[in-house]
Amino acid sequence: MQNSLQIAWLVPFFPLLGFLIIGLGRKYLSKSLTGVIGSGTVFLSLLVSVWIFFLVKNENVHVAAYFNFISVDKLVIPFAFQVDALSSLFLLIITGVGFLIHVYSVSYMQQEAKEHFARYFSYLNLFIFSMLLLVMGSNFVILFIGWEGVGLCSYLLIGYWFKDNGNNYAARKAFIMNRIGDLAFLVAIFWIISKTGAVNFNEVFAVAQGQVEGKSFSANDITIITLLLFFGACGKSAQIPLYTWLPDAMAGPTPVSALIHAATMVTAGIYMIARCNILYSMSDVTQDIIMIIGLATAILAATIALKQNDIKKILAYSTVSQLGYMFLALGVGAYSAAVFHVMTHAFFKALLFLGSGSVIHAMNGEQDIRNMGGLSKKLKITYFTFLIGCLAIAGIPPFSGFFSKDAILLSVFEKNPVIYAIALSGALLTAFYMFRLLFTTFYGSFRGTEEQKSHLHESPVAMTIPLIILAVLSILGGIVGIPEVFMHNGEKLKVFLSPVIAVSTEHSVSHSTEYLLMGLSTGLVLVAILFAWNKYRNYKKITEKGFGKLLENKWYVDELYDKLVVNPILKFAGFLNNVFEKQVVEGLVNGVGRFVNYSSRQFRLMQSGQVGNYVLLMVVSILLLLVFQFYLKK
Amino acid sequence: MGVTQLLFWFLSLLALISALLVISSKNPVYSVLWLIMVFFSISGHYILLNAQFLAVVNIIIYAGAIMVLFLYVLMLMDLKKETEPQKKRWVKLAGAVAGGSLLLVLVAALKKADLATSMTQTREGDIGLIENLGKLLFSEYVVPFEISSILFLSAMIGAVVIGKKEQPPKSPEGGL
Amino acid sequence: MPINYYIFLSLALFCIGMVGVLTRRNAIIVFMCIELMLNAVNLLLVAFSKMHHLKNAVANASAGGDGQLFVFFIMVVAAAEVSVGLAIIVMLYRNVRSVDINFLNRLKH
Numbered sequence: 001m002q003n004s005l006q007i008a009w010l011v012p013f014f015p016l017l018g019f020l021i022i023g024l025g026r027k028y029l030s031k032s033l034t035g036v037i038g039s040g041t042v043f044l045s046l047l048v049s050v051w052i053f054f055l056v057k058n059e060n061v062h063v064a065a066y067f068n069f070i071s072v073d074k075l076v077i078p079f080a081f082q083v084d085a086l087s088s089l090f091l092l093i094i095t096g097v098g099f100l101i102h103v104y105s106v107s108y109m110q111q112e113a114k115e116h117f118a119r120y121f122s123y124l125n126l127f128i129f130s131m132l133l134l135v136m137g138s139n140f141v142i143l144f145i146g147w148e149g150v151g152l153c154s155y156l157l158i159g160y161w162f163k164d165n166g167n168n169y170a171a172r173k174a175f176i177m178n179r180i181g182d183l184a185f186l187v188a189i190f191w192i193i194s195k196t197g198a199v200n201f202n203e204v205f206a207v208a209q210g211q212v213e214g215k216s217f218s219a220n221d222i223t224i225i226t227l228l229l230f231f232g233a234c235g236k237s238a239q240i241p242l243y244t245w246l247p248d249a250m251a252g253p254t255p256v257s258a259l260i261h262a263a264t265m266v267t268a269g270i271y272m273i274a275r276c277n278i279l280y281s282m283s284d285v286t287q288d289i290i291m292i293i294g295l296a297t298a299i300l301a302a303t304i305a306l307k308q309n310d311i312k313k314i315l316a317y318s319t320v321s322q323l324g325y326m327f328l329a330l331g332v333g334a335y336s337a338a339v340f341h342v343m344t345h346a347f348f349k350a351l352l353f354l355g356s357g358s359v360i361h362a363m364n365g366e367q368d369i370r371n372m373g374g375l376s377k378k379l380k381i382t383y384f385t386f387l388i389g390c391l392a393i394a395g396i397p398p399f400s401g402f403f404s405k406d407a408i409l410l411s412v413f414e415k416n417p418v419i420y421a422i423a424l425s426g427a428l429l430t431a432f433y434m435f436r437l438l439f440t441t442f443y444g445s446f447r448g449t450e451e452q453k454s455h456l457h458e459s460p461v462a463m464t465i466p467l468i469i470l471a472v473l474s475i476l477g478g479i480v481g482i483p484e485v486f487m488h489n490g491e492k493l494k495v496f497l498s499p500v501i502a503v504s505t506e507h508s509v510s511h512s513t514e515y516l517l518m519g520l521s522t523g524l525v526l527v528a529i530l531f532a533w534n535k536y537r538n539y540k541k542i543t544e545k546g547f548g549k550l551l552e553n554k555w556y557v558d559e560l561y562d563k564l565v566v567n568p569i570l571k572f573a574g575f576l577n578n579v580f581e582k583q584v585v586e587g588l589v590n591g592v593g594r595f596v597n598y599s600s601r602q603f604r605l606m607q608s609g610q611v612g613n614y615v616l617l618m619v620v621s622i623l624l625l626l627v628f629q630f631y632l633k634k
Numbered sequence: 635m636g637v638t639q640l641l642f643w644f645l646s647l648l649a650l651i652s653a654l655l656v657i658s659s660k661n662p663v664y665s666v667l668w669l670i671m672v673f674f675s676i677s678g679h680y681i682l683l684n685a686q687f688l689a690v691v692n693i694i695i696y697a698g699a700i701m702v703l704f705l706y707v708l709m710l711m712d713l714k715k716e717t718e719p720q721k722k723r724w725v726k727l728a729g730a731v732a733g734g735s736l737l738l739v740l741v742a743a744l745k746k747a748d749l750a751t752s753m754t755q756t757r758e759g760d761i762g763l764i765e766n767l768g769k770l771l772f773s774e775y776v777v778p779f780e781i782s783s784i785l786f787l788s789a790m791i792g793a794v795v796i797g798k799k800e801q802p803p804k805s806p807e808g809g810l
Numbered sequence: 811m812p813i814n815y816y817i818f819l820s821l822a823l824f825c826i827g828m829v830g831v832l833t834r835r836n837a838i839i840v841f842m843c844i845e846l847m848l849n850a851v852n853l854l855l856v857a858f859s860k861m862h863h864l865k866n867a868v869a870n871a872s873a874g875g876d877g878q879l880f881v882f883f884i885m886v887v888a889a890a891e892v893s894v895g896l897a898i899i900v901m902l903y904r905n906v907r908s909v910d911i912n913f914l915n916r917l918k919h
Contacts, residue, residue: 623739638811656843656846657830657834700892770875
């Protein structure tokens with residue numbers, strides 16, 4: 001092999017193998033074997049990812065091509081993996097967090113029957129495979145294959161408990177909203193092909209930078225392509241207007257929510273935009289739009305989370321909100337800050353979700369926080385790790401969330417102080433609702449039934465070890481992004497990503513301003529936490545009125561969508577079914593049959609048995625023959 | 635116009651009118667009689683062409699034997715003018731139109747034939763004489779001649795077999 | 811007489827016979843019209859034989875004999891055919907009591 005990174009194919013290969021083995025053998029494998037295979041494949045991928053990471057760190061970047069996926073005339077689309085800093089980082093996140101969640105799932109899904117248990121793990125492995133394909137693809141098409149694959153697995157896993165129709169609707173909603181974004185993504189790919197004749201990242205970016213003779217993008221091209229790609233990312237990463245599927249997606253098992261809807265799939269959009277940062281830097285219009293949408297989503301989701309009562313829904317809206325922050329960072333051009341936040345968010349959001357899974361497990365399926373309380377006494381590990389997760393997400397130093405969020409806020413401040421103020425208020429809301437969740441669930445007195453109280457117990461080891469590992473990562477994860485003001489050469493992540501994401505010039509903000517901003521945000525966050533503590537440590541159930549009711553009902557966005565989009569389409573589909581299908585199409589098809597019947601009956605009358613008729617026909621035929629022979633055949 | 639031409643036109647007219655009367659007579663016996671008239675006029679044509687043998691044979695066989703046979707059968711049926719079934723008017727019209735168009739097409743087609751103006755030999759020519767025909771018949775065409783005798787045999791047998799009255803079925807004797 | 815005239819005459823007779831076959835319902839009349847058609851053909855054959863004889867009498871003394879012998883054989887066949895056909899018609903009459911050709915469709919059943 002010319003380059004040792006050529007074995008990069010192993011990384012997605014293991015989960016694919018796992019999917020096939022578990023999927024095909026789901027009726028025969030025992031649960032423990034399934035769990036071992038499922039987690040083992042991801043672990044092997046993790047090992048290879050680590051090895052790749054170290055190779056890439058030593059300046060070994062490689063495009064590993066394997067075969068030609070599509071080869072039509074001048075369009076050649078190779079099946080190739082781009083192994084560089086950005087993809088290797090994402091590989092680590094995906095396989096690392098993925099592995100922990102697989103281990104967690106072995107214990108969480110114990111109740112399931114053997115083949116359903118295997119079904120779960122096969123889907124999960126398939127998901128990891130698709131996600132790896134997504135981040136490793138060296139061109140837009142392979143990325144899109146992974147993109148679609150994760151959408152599919154998301155559907156399969158949300159609707160995992162398919163006996164309950166509500167889950168099926170949620171899965172369908174997720175898939176359809178994803179699809180709307182996918183359409184925009186496809187159009188963008190077609191646009192790129194029509195302008196450059198290629199889909200490889202390297203080639204497209206070279207054309208964009210004017211390095212290729214004869215082919216170029218006009219300013220309009222760039223804007224349109226980036227907007228379309230961003231719209232695709234909106235669908236996948238749940239931004240306005242395509243975010244309503246994410247809270248509904250909580251119908252799936254909690255580890256699924258952790259993996260797909262916190263750590264990996266939803267970050268696909270961020271990855272894609274970070275990968276295309278060259279294109280996005282060239283279009284101010286798109287960047288402004290991304291910034292505004294990201295900010296709006298962050299604030300909107302945070303407000304909704306204030307009044308939600310389902311543990312997973314709060315975390316879901318929190319995810320939407322944090323994704324909004326990541327897009328906000330992308331919008332102001334802070335690509336590496338966004339990627340940094342992806343990493344830290346993966347750690348603490350997965351931690352929070354798994355912790356909530358532990359709580360739900362202890363409460364025997366109860367998800368309403370109004371019926372919880374005082375769990376810190378019985379669920380010590382869960383409580384402690386959950387607390388760490390909340391501190392990280394709120395942005396308290398020295399947890400990882402502080403550094404990543406601070407990097408974002410700093411870049412935003414450099415761009416526009418007003419936006420910074422709004423973003424900061426969003427951060428305060430984040431802290432507030434997260435700690436509301438913590439206090440309501442773990443403090444105060446228990447508000448559930450007696451039966452639930454007797455069942456309260458800490459989760460088994462397979463569930464708590466991943467929690468602990470993730471908690472450690474949430475604490476230490478900030479090390480790779482310590483800003484200049486604290487430590488010289490501390491921005492290791494930025495440097496690492498520099499081949500892919502160009503490092504901009506030095507900060508235009510002085511050190512003192514930076515300290516001031518950090519102090520301001522930390523101080524305000526602490527105030528928000530205290531406020532929450534005061535309000536919720538002895539939580540009493542209340543019914544919401546007025547503005548609170550609006551927030552509790554998610555600003556009625558779902559109902560709006562239903563009225564504007566879903567119902568008209570359903571009516572149209574009903575029309576097509578009843579009128580068009582039944583009358584036109586079937587009428588046509590049956591009509592052919594009826595016509596054949598009728599004409600055959602008419603033809604049968606020719607055989608009348610009347611000699612005279614026969615003779616007449618003979619004469620007429622001979623006549624026609626003669627006419628034809630003598631006159632028409634020139 | 636020479637005698638030949640005059641005779642030709644006269645005989646042609648006779649033949650055509652008689653043929654028309656054959657097909658349009660209501661009484662079938664009248665049709666038979668008019669057909670005999672046609673045969674006579676055709677024999678006249680044969681004589682004009684100096685095909686003496688055929689002229690006579692035509693009269694003997696066609697007018698003398700075949701038409702008589704027809705008359706016998708007609709008499710057997712004892713058909714009367716009133717009971718004669720008629721086809722519907724439109725069918726007759728269709729038939730007439732079909733036949734007429736056939737005539738038109740063929741005439742139009744053959745008008746342009748190369749041979750159109752070749753002459754036929756009238757009133758002279760030895761070929762129609764019985765002596766020459768006989769020589770030709772028994773030298774070159776003797777095989778068809780013999781086979782035609784077998785044909786007659788089969789026709790006779792066929793006619794007799796078909797015409798037999800059916801015997802009532804015999805009662806079976808002793809089991810089977 | 812140009813051969814043309816004989817061709818047209820023969821065609822006219824043939825088509826008259828054809829119309830007769832199509833128009834009449836009495837089986838015997840139909841049969842007779844068939845005979846008429848045969849005769850038309852006979853006439854034409856004899857005319858052609860004379861034409862050939864005229865053309866080739868110098869080279870071959872019996873040049874046009876084939877046509878007339880053909881007519882001879884046609885008459886032979888016509889006679890045989892009439893006898894058998896009439897026998898069939900008599901059979902038909904015996905069973906159906908009528909010689910209407912429309913009754914032949916009973917053969918269908």
